[in-house]
Amino acid sequence: MTALTITHTHPEGTLISGTARGDGSAPALKANRWRWSRNLGAWYIPRSRDHHARDWQIRATAEALREAGFEVEVEVDNTPRATADVQADKVARAAARAEALDAKSERLEATSEARHAAAHQIADAIPFGQPILVGHHSERRARRDAERIHSNMRAAIDADAAARETSRRAESARANTRPESPATTANRLDKLRADLRRIQRHRDGYTVVQGRTVVAEVTGATGDQHDRYAAEAAHLEEQIAYWEQVREQQIADGRTVDTSTARAGDLVQVHGSGWWRIKRVNPKTFTVTSGHSEVRVPHHNVTALRTADSPQNDR
The missing domain is CATH 2.30.30.100 (SH3 type barrels.)
Structure with missing residues:
Protein backbone atom coordinates (compact mmCIF):
# COMPACT_ATOMS: atom_id res chain seq x y z
CA MET A 1 0.00 0.00 0.00
CA THR A 2 1.17 3.54 -0.78
CA ALA A 3 3.05 5.41 1.94
CA LEU A 4 1.49 8.79 2.76
CA THR A 5 3.13 11.72 4.54
CA ILE A 6 1.25 14.34 6.56
CA THR A 7 3.31 17.50 6.95
CA HIS A 8 2.69 20.73 8.82
CA THR A 9 4.62 24.00 8.67
CA HIS A 10 3.46 27.53 9.33
CA PRO A 11 4.12 28.77 5.76
CA GLU A 12 2.35 25.83 4.06
CA GLY A 13 -0.17 24.66 6.64
CA THR A 14 -1.15 21.00 6.95
CA LEU A 15 -0.82 18.94 3.74
CA ILE A 16 -0.69 15.26 2.79
CA SER A 17 1.42 13.86 -0.02
CA GLY A 18 1.34 10.50 -1.77
CA THR A 19 -2.40 10.24 -2.43
CA ALA A 20 -3.83 9.42 -5.85
CA ARG A 21 -7.28 9.48 -7.40
CA GLY A 22 -9.21 6.34 -6.56
CA ASP A 23 -6.67 4.98 -4.06
CA GLY A 24 -9.24 4.88 -1.24
CA SER A 25 -7.79 7.72 0.86
CA ALA A 26 -10.52 10.27 0.10
CA PRO A 27 -13.20 8.89 2.49
CA ALA A 28 -10.83 9.04 5.48
CA LEU A 29 -9.66 12.54 4.56
CA LYS A 30 -13.18 13.90 3.99
CA ALA A 31 -14.37 12.36 7.27
CA ASN A 32 -11.64 14.30 9.08
CA ARG A 33 -12.49 17.59 7.33
CA TRP A 34 -9.70 17.79 4.78
CA ARG A 35 -10.28 19.48 1.42
CA TRP A 36 -8.82 19.00 -2.04
CA SER A 37 -7.00 21.97 -3.62
CA ARG A 38 -6.64 22.06 -7.39
CA ASN A 39 -4.06 24.83 -7.06
CA LEU A 40 -1.90 22.79 -4.67
CA GLY A 41 -2.70 19.44 -6.24
CA ALA A 42 -3.05 18.02 -2.73
CA TRP A 43 -5.40 17.56 0.21
CA TYR A 44 -5.09 20.15 2.99
CA ILE A 45 -6.65 21.19 6.30
CA PRO A 46 -8.44 24.53 5.84
CA ARG A 47 -7.15 27.53 7.80
CA SER A 48 -4.07 25.66 9.01
CA ARG A 49 -1.49 28.04 7.53
CA ASP A 50 0.36 30.13 10.15
CA HIS A 51 -1.22 28.23 13.04
CA HIS A 52 0.12 25.47 15.26
CA ALA A 53 -0.71 21.97 14.01
CA ARG A 54 -4.08 20.59 15.10
CA ASP A 55 -2.63 17.45 16.66
CA TRP A 56 -6.01 15.87 17.36
CA GLN A 57 -7.09 16.21 13.72
CA ILE A 58 -3.77 14.91 12.38
CA ARG A 59 -3.84 11.92 14.76
CA ALA A 60 -7.42 11.05 13.82
CA THR A 61 -6.58 11.28 10.12
CA ALA A 62 -3.48 9.11 10.46
CA GLU A 63 -5.42 6.47 12.39
CA ALA A 64 -8.23 6.40 9.81
CA LEU A 65 -5.76 6.05 6.94
CA ARG A 66 -3.85 3.27 8.71
CA GLU A 67 -7.12 1.41 9.28
CA ALA A 68 -7.70 1.73 5.52
CA GLY A 69 -4.37 0.01 4.92
CA PHE A 70 -2.03 2.97 4.29
CA GLU A 71 1.36 3.57 5.81
CA VAL A 72 1.37 7.09 7.27
CA GLU A 73 4.23 9.28 8.44
CA VAL A 74 3.70 12.58 10.27
CA GLU A 75 6.14 15.50 10.17
CA VAL A 76 5.24 18.59 12.21
CA ASP A 77 7.21 21.84 12.47
CA ASN A 78 5.44 24.45 14.60
CA THR A 79 8.08 27.15 14.14
CA PRO A 80 6.12 30.39 13.51
CA ARG A 81 7.01 32.99 10.93
CA ALA A 82 7.61 36.64 11.73
CA THR A 83 4.32 38.55 11.75
CA ALA A 84 5.62 40.95 9.09
CA ASP A 85 6.23 37.99 6.76
CA VAL A 86 2.80 36.55 7.49
CA GLN A 87 1.08 39.84 6.67
CA ALA A 88 3.14 40.38 3.51
CA ASP A 89 2.23 36.87 2.34
CA LYS A 90 -1.48 37.46 3.06
CA VAL A 91 -1.44 40.68 1.06
CA ALA A 92 0.37 38.99 -1.85
CA ARG A 93 -2.07 36.07 -1.90
CA ALA A 94 -5.07 38.41 -1.68
CA ALA A 95 -3.73 40.50 -4.56
CA ALA A 96 -3.15 37.38 -6.67
CA ARG A 97 -6.66 36.13 -5.89
CA ALA A 98 -8.20 39.49 -6.76
CA GLU A 99 -6.30 39.57 -10.06
CA ALA A 100 -7.40 36.03 -10.95
CA LEU A 101 -11.03 36.81 -10.09
CA ASP A 102 -10.91 40.02 -12.14
CA ALA A 103 -9.70 38.02 -15.14
CA LYS A 104 -12.43 35.43 -14.61
CA SER A 105 -15.06 38.16 -14.35
CA GLU A 106 -13.90 39.65 -17.65
CA ARG A 107 -14.11 36.24 -19.33
CA LEU A 108 -17.64 35.75 -18.02
CA GLU A 109 -18.67 39.21 -19.22
CA ALA A 110 -17.27 38.40 -22.67
CA THR A 111 -19.19 35.11 -22.68
CA SER A 112 -22.38 36.91 -21.69
CA GLU A 113 -21.98 39.47 -24.46
CA ALA A 114 -21.20 36.76 -27.05
CA ARG A 115 -24.23 34.64 -26.12
CA HIS A 116 -26.43 37.74 -26.07
CA ALA A 117 -25.19 38.71 -29.53
CA ALA A 118 -25.76 35.15 -30.82
CA ALA A 119 -29.36 35.23 -29.61
CA HIS A 120 -29.96 38.59 -31.32
CA GLN A 121 -28.35 37.41 -34.57
CA ILE A 122 -30.80 34.53 -34.77
CA ALA A 123 -33.77 36.70 -33.78
CA ASP A 124 -32.88 39.43 -36.30
CA ALA A 125 -33.21 36.91 -39.14
CA ILE A 126 -36.85 36.22 -38.20
CA PRO A 127 -39.45 38.74 -39.43
CA PHE A 128 -40.89 40.72 -36.53
CA GLY A 129 -44.00 39.03 -35.17
CA GLN A 130 -43.59 35.93 -37.35
CA PRO A 131 -45.29 32.98 -35.59
CA ILE A 132 -44.26 29.36 -35.88
CA LEU A 133 -46.24 27.92 -38.79
CA VAL A 134 -47.43 24.55 -37.55
CA GLY A 135 -47.30 21.94 -40.33
CA HIS A 136 -45.27 24.17 -42.61
CA HIS A 137 -41.86 22.99 -43.80
CA SER A 138 -40.31 25.87 -41.81
CA GLU A 139 -41.73 24.65 -38.47
CA ARG A 140 -38.76 22.48 -37.51
CA ARG A 141 -36.24 25.25 -38.20
CA ALA A 142 -38.40 27.85 -36.44
CA ARG A 143 -38.61 25.73 -33.30
CA ARG A 144 -34.89 25.07 -33.44
CA ASP A 145 -34.20 28.81 -33.73
CA ALA A 146 -36.53 29.57 -30.82
CA GLU A 147 -34.70 27.01 -28.68
CA ARG A 148 -31.30 28.45 -29.67
CA ILE A 149 -32.48 31.98 -28.82
CA HIS A 150 -33.73 30.80 -25.45
CA SER A 151 -30.57 28.83 -24.60
CA ASN A 152 -28.31 31.73 -25.63
CA MET A 153 -30.29 34.27 -23.62
CA ARG A 154 -30.33 31.96 -20.59
CA ALA A 155 -26.58 31.44 -20.90
CA ALA A 156 -26.05 35.22 -21.27
CA ILE A 157 -28.06 35.93 -18.12
CA ASP A 158 -26.26 33.21 -16.14
CA ALA A 159 -22.82 34.40 -17.29
CA ASP A 160 -23.68 38.00 -16.41
CA ALA A 161 -24.80 36.97 -12.91
CA ALA A 162 -21.64 34.90 -12.45
CA ALA A 163 -19.50 37.83 -13.64
CA ARG A 164 -21.08 40.17 -11.10
CA GLU A 165 -20.62 37.63 -8.27
CA THR A 166 -17.00 37.04 -9.30
CA SER A 167 -16.40 40.79 -9.38
CA ARG A 168 -17.82 41.04 -5.85
CA ARG A 169 -15.47 38.29 -4.67
CA ALA A 170 -12.54 40.08 -6.32
CA GLU A 171 -13.37 43.28 -4.45
CA SER A 172 -13.64 41.32 -1.21
CA ALA A 173 -10.18 39.85 -1.83
CA ARG A 174 -8.81 43.28 -2.74
CA ALA A 175 -10.02 44.63 0.61
CA ASN A 176 -7.42 42.38 2.27
CA THR A 177 -4.63 44.23 0.44
CA ARG A 178 -5.53 47.59 2.00
CA PRO A 179 -4.13 48.95 5.28
CA GLU A 180 -5.95 47.64 8.34
CA SER A 181 -8.35 50.02 10.06
CA PRO A 182 -7.36 51.49 13.45
CA ALA A 183 -10.39 49.85 15.09
CA THR A 184 -9.39 46.41 13.78
CA THR A 185 -5.80 46.92 14.94
CA ALA A 186 -6.94 47.99 18.42
CA ASN A 187 -9.28 44.99 18.74
CA ARG A 188 -6.51 42.69 17.52
CA LEU A 189 -4.11 44.06 20.15
CA ASP A 190 -6.70 43.62 22.90
CA LYS A 191 -7.16 39.95 21.92
CA LEU A 192 -3.42 39.27 21.62
CA ARG A 193 -2.73 40.81 25.03
CA ALA A 194 -5.54 38.77 26.60
CA ASP A 195 -4.15 35.60 25.00
CA LEU A 196 -0.67 36.44 26.30
CA ARG A 197 -1.95 36.92 29.86
CA ARG A 198 -3.76 33.57 29.67
CA ILE A 199 -0.66 31.72 28.40
CA GLN A 200 1.55 33.36 31.03
CA ARG A 201 -0.84 32.26 33.78
CA HIS A 202 -0.71 28.66 32.60
CA ARG A 203 3.08 28.83 32.21
CA ASP A 204 3.91 30.49 35.53
CA GLY A 205 0.97 29.49 37.72
CA TYR A 206 -1.57 31.74 39.41
CA THR A 207 -3.58 32.33 42.54
CA VAL A 208 -7.35 31.91 42.75
CA VAL A 209 -8.88 34.58 44.99
CA GLN A 210 -12.47 34.96 46.14
CA GLY A 211 -13.04 38.34 47.70
CA ARG A 212 -9.85 38.81 49.72
CA THR A 213 -9.35 35.12 50.43
CA VAL A 214 -6.87 32.92 48.57
CA VAL A 215 -8.73 29.70 47.82
CA ALA A 216 -6.22 27.95 45.57
CA GLU A 217 -2.67 28.08 44.27
CA VAL A 218 -2.29 26.73 40.73
CA THR A 219 1.27 25.70 39.95
CA GLY A 220 2.91 26.53 36.66
CA ALA A 221 3.56 24.09 33.85
CA THR A 222 6.70 21.96 33.80
CA GLY A 223 8.76 20.08 31.24
CA ASP A 224 7.54 19.99 27.63
CA GLN A 225 4.29 21.75 28.52
CA HIS A 226 6.23 24.68 30.02
CA ASP A 227 8.35 24.87 26.87
CA ARG A 228 5.24 24.95 24.66
CA TYR A 229 3.69 27.74 26.73
CA ALA A 230 6.98 29.66 26.64
CA ALA A 231 7.14 29.36 22.84
CA GLU A 232 3.51 30.50 22.49
CA ALA A 233 4.16 33.48 24.79
CA ALA A 234 7.23 34.50 22.76
CA HIS A 235 5.23 34.33 19.53
CA LEU A 236 2.41 36.41 21.02
CA GLU A 237 4.91 39.01 22.25
CA GLU A 238 6.37 39.23 18.72
CA GLN A 239 2.89 39.72 17.24
CA ILE A 240 2.01 42.38 19.82
CA ALA A 241 5.23 44.28 19.06
CA TYR A 242 4.42 44.22 15.33
CA TRP A 243 0.84 45.47 15.71
CA GLU A 244 1.92 48.14 18.22
CA GLN A 245 4.22 49.48 15.49
CA VAL A 246 1.28 49.41 13.07
CA ARG A 247 -0.82 51.42 15.53
CA GLU A 248 2.00 53.92 16.08
CA GLN A 249 2.14 54.42 12.32
CA GLN A 250 -1.64 54.91 12.17
CA ILE A 251 -1.30 57.63 14.81
CA ALA A 252 1.59 59.24 12.91
CA ASP A 253 -0.50 59.19 9.70
CA GLY A 254 -3.42 60.88 11.47
CA ARG A 255 -5.74 57.89 11.03
CA THR A 256 -6.33 57.65 14.78
Missing part, protein backbone atom coordinates in the same frame (compact mmCIF):
# COMPACT_ATOMS: atom_id res chain seq x y z
CA VAL A 257 -5.32 59.46 17.97
CA ASP A 258 -3.13 58.53 20.94
CA THR A 259 -5.61 58.67 23.81
CA SER A 260 -3.26 57.39 26.52
CA THR A 261 -3.05 60.87 28.11
CA ALA A 262 -6.78 61.70 27.90
CA ARG A 263 -8.38 62.76 31.15
CA ALA A 264 -11.85 63.63 32.43
CA GLY A 265 -12.81 67.09 31.15
CA ASP A 266 -10.97 66.71 27.81
CA LEU A 267 -12.90 66.87 24.54
CA VAL A 268 -12.96 64.18 21.89
CA GLN A 269 -14.35 63.70 18.41
CA VAL A 270 -15.65 60.28 17.40
CA HIS A 271 -15.36 59.48 13.69
CA GLY A 272 -15.40 63.18 12.84
CA SER A 273 -18.57 63.96 14.84
CA GLY A 274 -19.05 66.99 17.07
CA TRP A 275 -17.03 67.42 20.26
CA TRP A 276 -17.91 65.36 23.31
CA ARG A 277 -16.62 65.98 26.84
CA ILE A 278 -15.01 63.06 28.66
CA LYS A 279 -16.87 62.37 31.87
CA ARG A 280 -14.99 59.23 32.86
CA VAL A 281 -11.96 57.32 31.56
CA ASN A 282 -12.54 53.56 31.57
CA PRO A 283 -9.94 50.87 30.70
CA LYS A 284 -11.16 50.47 27.10
CA THR A 285 -13.79 53.18 26.67
CA PHE A 286 -14.58 56.79 27.47
CA THR A 287 -17.88 57.87 28.99
CA VAL A 288 -18.60 61.10 27.10
CA THR A 289 -21.35 63.70 27.28
CA SER A 290 -22.80 66.32 24.97
CA GLY A 291 -25.76 68.32 26.22
CA HIS A 292 -28.05 65.84 27.90
CA SER A 293 -26.62 62.84 26.01
CA GLU A 294 -24.18 60.39 27.57
CA VAL A 295 -22.58 57.46 25.74
CA ARG A 296 -19.54 55.18 25.97
CA VAL A 297 -17.12 55.03 23.06
CA PRO A 298 -14.05 52.79 22.55
CA HIS A 299 -10.70 54.58 22.78
CA HIS A 300 -9.82 53.58 19.20
CA ASN A 301 -12.94 55.29 17.79
CA VAL A 302 -11.63 58.72 18.87
CA THR A 303 -10.36 60.69 15.87
CA ALA A 304 -9.45 63.98 17.60
CA LEU A 305 -8.59 65.07 21.14
CA ARG A 306 -8.44 68.44 22.93
CA THR A 307 -7.19 68.80 26.45
CA ALA A 308 -9.40 70.59 28.99
CA ASP A 309 -7.02 73.59 29.09
CA SER A 310 -6.67 73.89 25.30
CA PRO A 311 -7.21 77.46 23.96
CA GLN A 312 -9.66 75.94 21.42
CA ASN A 313 -11.70 74.40 24.20
CA ASP A 314 -14.68 76.72 24.46
CA ARG A 315 -17.13 74.29 25.96
Whole structure:
Protein backbone atom coordinates (compact mmCIF):
# COMPACT_ATOMS: atom_id res chain seq x y z
CA MET A 1 0.00 0.00 0.00
CA THR A 2 1.17 3.54 -0.78
CA ALA A 3 3.05 5.41 1.94
CA LEU A 4 1.49 8.79 2.76
CA THR A 5 3.13 11.72 4.54
CA ILE A 6 1.25 14.34 6.56
CA THR A 7 3.31 17.50 6.95
CA HIS A 8 2.69 20.73 8.82
CA THR A 9 4.62 24.00 8.67
CA HIS A 10 3.46 27.53 9.33
CA PRO A 11 4.12 28.77 5.76
CA GLU A 12 2.35 25.83 4.06
CA GLY A 13 -0.17 24.66 6.64
CA THR A 14 -1.15 21.00 6.95
CA LEU A 15 -0.82 18.94 3.74
CA ILE A 16 -0.69 15.26 2.79
CA SER A 17 1.42 13.86 -0.02
CA GLY A 18 1.34 10.50 -1.77
CA THR A 19 -2.40 10.24 -2.43
CA ALA A 20 -3.83 9.42 -5.85
CA ARG A 21 -7.28 9.48 -7.40
CA GLY A 22 -9.21 6.34 -6.56
CA ASP A 23 -6.67 4.98 -4.06
CA GLY A 24 -9.24 4.88 -1.24
CA SER A 25 -7.79 7.72 0.86
CA ALA A 26 -10.52 10.27 0.10
CA PRO A 27 -13.20 8.89 2.49
CA ALA A 28 -10.83 9.04 5.48
CA LEU A 29 -9.66 12.54 4.56
CA LYS A 30 -13.18 13.90 3.99
CA ALA A 31 -14.37 12.36 7.27
CA ASN A 32 -11.64 14.30 9.08
CA ARG A 33 -12.49 17.59 7.33
CA TRP A 34 -9.70 17.79 4.78
CA ARG A 35 -10.28 19.48 1.42
CA TRP A 36 -8.82 19.00 -2.04
CA SER A 37 -7.00 21.97 -3.62
CA ARG A 38 -6.64 22.06 -7.39
CA ASN A 39 -4.06 24.83 -7.06
CA LEU A 40 -1.90 22.79 -4.67
CA GLY A 41 -2.70 19.44 -6.24
CA ALA A 42 -3.05 18.02 -2.73
CA TRP A 43 -5.40 17.56 0.21
CA TYR A 44 -5.09 20.15 2.99
CA ILE A 45 -6.65 21.19 6.30
CA PRO A 46 -8.44 24.53 5.84
CA ARG A 47 -7.15 27.53 7.80
CA SER A 48 -4.07 25.66 9.01
CA ARG A 49 -1.49 28.04 7.53
CA ASP A 50 0.36 30.13 10.15
CA HIS A 51 -1.22 28.23 13.04
CA HIS A 52 0.12 25.47 15.26
CA ALA A 53 -0.71 21.97 14.01
CA ARG A 54 -4.08 20.59 15.10
CA ASP A 55 -2.63 17.45 16.66
CA TRP A 56 -6.01 15.87 17.36
CA GLN A 57 -7.09 16.21 13.72
CA ILE A 58 -3.77 14.91 12.38
CA ARG A 59 -3.84 11.92 14.76
CA ALA A 60 -7.42 11.05 13.82
CA THR A 61 -6.58 11.28 10.12
CA ALA A 62 -3.48 9.11 10.46
CA GLU A 63 -5.42 6.47 12.39
CA ALA A 64 -8.23 6.40 9.81
CA LEU A 65 -5.76 6.05 6.94
CA ARG A 66 -3.85 3.27 8.71
CA GLU A 67 -7.12 1.41 9.28
CA ALA A 68 -7.70 1.73 5.52
CA GLY A 69 -4.37 0.01 4.92
CA PHE A 70 -2.03 2.97 4.29
CA GLU A 71 1.36 3.57 5.81
CA VAL A 72 1.37 7.09 7.27
CA GLU A 73 4.23 9.28 8.44
CA VAL A 74 3.70 12.58 10.27
CA GLU A 75 6.14 15.50 10.17
CA VAL A 76 5.24 18.59 12.21
CA ASP A 77 7.21 21.84 12.47
CA ASN A 78 5.44 24.45 14.60
CA THR A 79 8.08 27.15 14.14
CA PRO A 80 6.12 30.39 13.51
CA ARG A 81 7.01 32.99 10.93
CA ALA A 82 7.61 36.64 11.73
CA THR A 83 4.32 38.55 11.75
CA ALA A 84 5.62 40.95 9.09
CA ASP A 85 6.23 37.99 6.76
CA VAL A 86 2.80 36.55 7.49
CA GLN A 87 1.08 39.84 6.67
CA ALA A 88 3.14 40.38 3.51
CA ASP A 89 2.23 36.87 2.34
CA LYS A 90 -1.48 37.46 3.06
CA VAL A 91 -1.44 40.68 1.06
CA ALA A 92 0.37 38.99 -1.85
CA ARG A 93 -2.07 36.07 -1.90
CA ALA A 94 -5.07 38.41 -1.68
CA ALA A 95 -3.73 40.50 -4.56
CA ALA A 96 -3.15 37.38 -6.67
CA ARG A 97 -6.66 36.13 -5.89
CA ALA A 98 -8.20 39.49 -6.76
CA GLU A 99 -6.30 39.57 -10.06
CA ALA A 100 -7.40 36.03 -10.95
CA LEU A 101 -11.03 36.81 -10.09
CA ASP A 102 -10.91 40.02 -12.14
CA ALA A 103 -9.70 38.02 -15.14
CA LYS A 104 -12.43 35.43 -14.61
CA SER A 105 -15.06 38.16 -14.35
CA GLU A 106 -13.90 39.65 -17.65
CA ARG A 107 -14.11 36.24 -19.33
CA LEU A 108 -17.64 35.75 -18.02
CA GLU A 109 -18.67 39.21 -19.22
CA ALA A 110 -17.27 38.40 -22.67
CA THR A 111 -19.19 35.11 -22.68
CA SER A 112 -22.38 36.91 -21.69
CA GLU A 113 -21.98 39.47 -24.46
CA ALA A 114 -21.20 36.76 -27.05
CA ARG A 115 -24.23 34.64 -26.12
CA HIS A 116 -26.43 37.74 -26.07
CA ALA A 117 -25.19 38.71 -29.53
CA ALA A 118 -25.76 35.15 -30.82
CA ALA A 119 -29.36 35.23 -29.61
CA HIS A 120 -29.96 38.59 -31.32
CA GLN A 121 -28.35 37.41 -34.57
CA ILE A 122 -30.80 34.53 -34.77
CA ALA A 123 -33.77 36.70 -33.78
CA ASP A 124 -32.88 39.43 -36.30
CA ALA A 125 -33.21 36.91 -39.14
CA ILE A 126 -36.85 36.22 -38.20
CA PRO A 127 -39.45 38.74 -39.43
CA PHE A 128 -40.89 40.72 -36.53
CA GLY A 129 -44.00 39.03 -35.17
CA GLN A 130 -43.59 35.93 -37.35
CA PRO A 131 -45.29 32.98 -35.59
CA ILE A 132 -44.26 29.36 -35.88
CA LEU A 133 -46.24 27.92 -38.79
CA VAL A 134 -47.43 24.55 -37.55
CA GLY A 135 -47.30 21.94 -40.33
CA HIS A 136 -45.27 24.17 -42.61
CA HIS A 137 -41.86 22.99 -43.80
CA SER A 138 -40.31 25.87 -41.81
CA GLU A 139 -41.73 24.65 -38.47
CA ARG A 140 -38.76 22.48 -37.51
CA ARG A 141 -36.24 25.25 -38.20
CA ALA A 142 -38.40 27.85 -36.44
CA ARG A 143 -38.61 25.73 -33.30
CA ARG A 144 -34.89 25.07 -33.44
CA ASP A 145 -34.20 28.81 -33.73
CA ALA A 146 -36.53 29.57 -30.82
CA GLU A 147 -34.70 27.01 -28.68
CA ARG A 148 -31.30 28.45 -29.67
CA ILE A 149 -32.48 31.98 -28.82
CA HIS A 150 -33.73 30.80 -25.45
CA SER A 151 -30.57 28.83 -24.60
CA ASN A 152 -28.31 31.73 -25.63
CA MET A 153 -30.29 34.27 -23.62
CA ARG A 154 -30.33 31.96 -20.59
CA ALA A 155 -26.58 31.44 -20.90
CA ALA A 156 -26.05 35.22 -21.27
CA ILE A 157 -28.06 35.93 -18.12
CA ASP A 158 -26.26 33.21 -16.14
CA ALA A 159 -22.82 34.40 -17.29
CA ASP A 160 -23.68 38.00 -16.41
CA ALA A 161 -24.80 36.97 -12.91
CA ALA A 162 -21.64 34.90 -12.45
CA ALA A 163 -19.50 37.83 -13.64
CA ARG A 164 -21.08 40.17 -11.10
CA GLU A 165 -20.62 37.63 -8.27
CA THR A 166 -17.00 37.04 -9.30
CA SER A 167 -16.40 40.79 -9.38
CA ARG A 168 -17.82 41.04 -5.85
CA ARG A 169 -15.47 38.29 -4.67
CA ALA A 170 -12.54 40.08 -6.32
CA GLU A 171 -13.37 43.28 -4.45
CA SER A 172 -13.64 41.32 -1.21
CA ALA A 173 -10.18 39.85 -1.83
CA ARG A 174 -8.81 43.28 -2.74
CA ALA A 175 -10.02 44.63 0.61
CA ASN A 176 -7.42 42.38 2.27
CA THR A 177 -4.63 44.23 0.44
CA ARG A 178 -5.53 47.59 2.00
CA PRO A 179 -4.13 48.95 5.28
CA GLU A 180 -5.95 47.64 8.34
CA SER A 181 -8.35 50.02 10.06
CA PRO A 182 -7.36 51.49 13.45
CA ALA A 183 -10.39 49.85 15.09
CA THR A 184 -9.39 46.41 13.78
CA THR A 185 -5.80 46.92 14.94
CA ALA A 186 -6.94 47.99 18.42
CA ASN A 187 -9.28 44.99 18.74
CA ARG A 188 -6.51 42.69 17.52
CA LEU A 189 -4.11 44.06 20.15
CA ASP A 190 -6.70 43.62 22.90
CA LYS A 191 -7.16 39.95 21.92
CA LEU A 192 -3.42 39.27 21.62
CA ARG A 193 -2.73 40.81 25.03
CA ALA A 194 -5.54 38.77 26.60
CA ASP A 195 -4.15 35.60 25.00
CA LEU A 196 -0.67 36.44 26.30
CA ARG A 197 -1.95 36.92 29.86
CA ARG A 198 -3.76 33.57 29.67
CA ILE A 199 -0.66 31.72 28.40
CA GLN A 200 1.55 33.36 31.03
CA ARG A 201 -0.84 32.26 33.78
CA HIS A 202 -0.71 28.66 32.60
CA ARG A 203 3.08 28.83 32.21
CA ASP A 204 3.91 30.49 35.53
CA GLY A 205 0.97 29.49 37.72
CA TYR A 206 -1.57 31.74 39.41
CA THR A 207 -3.58 32.33 42.54
CA VAL A 208 -7.35 31.91 42.75
CA VAL A 209 -8.88 34.58 44.99
CA GLN A 210 -12.47 34.96 46.14
CA GLY A 211 -13.04 38.34 47.70
CA ARG A 212 -9.85 38.81 49.72
CA THR A 213 -9.35 35.12 50.43
CA VAL A 214 -6.87 32.92 48.57
CA VAL A 215 -8.73 29.70 47.82
CA ALA A 216 -6.22 27.95 45.57
CA GLU A 217 -2.67 28.08 44.27
CA VAL A 218 -2.29 26.73 40.73
CA THR A 219 1.27 25.70 39.95
CA GLY A 220 2.91 26.53 36.66
CA ALA A 221 3.56 24.09 33.85
CA THR A 222 6.70 21.96 33.80
CA GLY A 223 8.76 20.08 31.24
CA ASP A 224 7.54 19.99 27.63
CA GLN A 225 4.29 21.75 28.52
CA HIS A 226 6.23 24.68 30.02
CA ASP A 227 8.35 24.87 26.87
CA ARG A 228 5.24 24.95 24.66
CA TYR A 229 3.69 27.74 26.73
CA ALA A 230 6.98 29.66 26.64
CA ALA A 231 7.14 29.36 22.84
CA GLU A 232 3.51 30.50 22.49
CA ALA A 233 4.16 33.48 24.79
CA ALA A 234 7.23 34.50 22.76
CA HIS A 235 5.23 34.33 19.53
CA LEU A 236 2.41 36.41 21.02
CA GLU A 237 4.91 39.01 22.25
CA GLU A 238 6.37 39.23 18.72
CA GLN A 239 2.89 39.72 17.24
CA ILE A 240 2.01 42.38 19.82
CA ALA A 241 5.23 44.28 19.06
CA TYR A 242 4.42 44.22 15.33
CA TRP A 243 0.84 45.47 15.71
CA GLU A 244 1.92 48.14 18.22
CA GLN A 245 4.22 49.48 15.49
CA VAL A 246 1.28 49.41 13.07
CA ARG A 247 -0.82 51.42 15.53
CA GLU A 248 2.00 53.92 16.08
CA GLN A 249 2.14 54.42 12.32
CA GLN A 250 -1.64 54.91 12.17
CA ILE A 251 -1.30 57.63 14.81
CA ALA A 252 1.59 59.24 12.91
CA ASP A 253 -0.50 59.19 9.70
CA GLY A 254 -3.42 60.88 11.47
CA ARG A 255 -5.74 57.89 11.03
CA THR A 256 -6.33 57.65 14.78
CA VAL A 257 -5.32 59.46 17.97
CA ASP A 258 -3.13 58.53 20.94
CA THR A 259 -5.61 58.67 23.81
CA SER A 260 -3.26 57.39 26.52
CA THR A 261 -3.05 60.87 28.11
CA ALA A 262 -6.78 61.70 27.90
CA ARG A 263 -8.38 62.76 31.15
CA ALA A 264 -11.85 63.63 32.43
CA GLY A 265 -12.81 67.09 31.15
CA ASP A 266 -10.97 66.71 27.81
CA LEU A 267 -12.90 66.87 24.54
CA VAL A 268 -12.96 64.18 21.89
CA GLN A 269 -14.35 63.70 18.41
CA VAL A 270 -15.65 60.28 17.40
CA HIS A 271 -15.36 59.48 13.69
CA GLY A 272 -15.40 63.18 12.84
CA SER A 273 -18.57 63.96 14.84
CA GLY A 274 -19.05 66.99 17.07
CA TRP A 275 -17.03 67.42 20.26
CA TRP A 276 -17.91 65.36 23.31
CA ARG A 277 -16.62 65.98 26.84
CA ILE A 278 -15.01 63.06 28.66
CA LYS A 279 -16.87 62.37 31.87
CA ARG A 280 -14.99 59.23 32.86
CA VAL A 281 -11.96 57.32 31.56
CA ASN A 282 -12.54 53.56 31.57
CA PRO A 283 -9.94 50.87 30.70
CA LYS A 284 -11.16 50.47 27.10
CA THR A 285 -13.79 53.18 26.67
CA PHE A 286 -14.58 56.79 27.47
CA THR A 287 -17.88 57.87 28.99
CA VAL A 288 -18.60 61.10 27.10
CA THR A 289 -21.35 63.70 27.28
CA SER A 290 -22.80 66.32 24.97
CA GLY A 291 -25.76 68.32 26.22
CA HIS A 292 -28.05 65.84 27.90
CA SER A 293 -26.62 62.84 26.01
CA GLU A 294 -24.18 60.39 27.57
CA VAL A 295 -22.58 57.46 25.74
CA ARG A 296 -19.54 55.18 25.97
CA VAL A 297 -17.12 55.03 23.06
CA PRO A 298 -14.05 52.79 22.55
CA HIS A 299 -10.70 54.58 22.78
CA HIS A 300 -9.82 53.58 19.20
CA ASN A 301 -12.94 55.29 17.79
CA VAL A 302 -11.63 58.72 18.87
CA THR A 303 -10.36 60.69 15.87
CA ALA A 304 -9.45 63.98 17.60
CA LEU A 305 -8.59 65.07 21.14
CA ARG A 306 -8.44 68.44 22.93
CA THR A 307 -7.19 68.80 26.45
CA ALA A 308 -9.40 70.59 28.99
CA ASP A 309 -7.02 73.59 29.09
CA SER A 310 -6.67 73.89 25.30
CA PRO A 311 -7.21 77.46 23.96
CA GLN A 312 -9.66 75.94 21.42
CA ASN A 313 -11.70 74.40 24.20
CA ASP A 314 -14.68 76.72 24.46
CA ARG A 315 -17.13 74.29 25.96
